[in-house]
Amino acid sequence: MDRIDLFLDSREAGGVLLGSVLPLQTTEGSIRAFQVTIRLARNASGAHDLVAYAHSALTGSEASVSVSVFVGMPHPATPRPR
Numbered sequence: 001m002d003r004i005d006l007f008l009d010s011r012e013a014g015g016v017l018l019g020s021v022l023p024l025q026t027t028e029g030s031i032r033a034f035q036v037t038i039r040l041a042r043n044a045s046g047a048h049d050l051v052a053y054a055h056s057a058l059t060g061s062e063a064s065v066s067v068s069v070f071v072g073m074p075h076p077a078t079p080r081p082r
Contacts, residue, residue, distance in 0.1 A: 003055045005020045008071075009049050010051050010066070052066075
């Protein structure tokens, strides 16, 4: 894995590139964990998917994984009538 691209929603659906990460490798060649901090536009509130696309320099292939996220403050629950 030579690069991981992070998107807010999928690229195919017009998602926004949040940034790219170049994972570091140990001397044994295994991938080490990484951390990334992203900043979102103020108008990005609501339900989205955080999508990571991992690219392999060795094979040229790509794999992706997505996680549903909610950006911002959720609307307060509507009180139930008594």
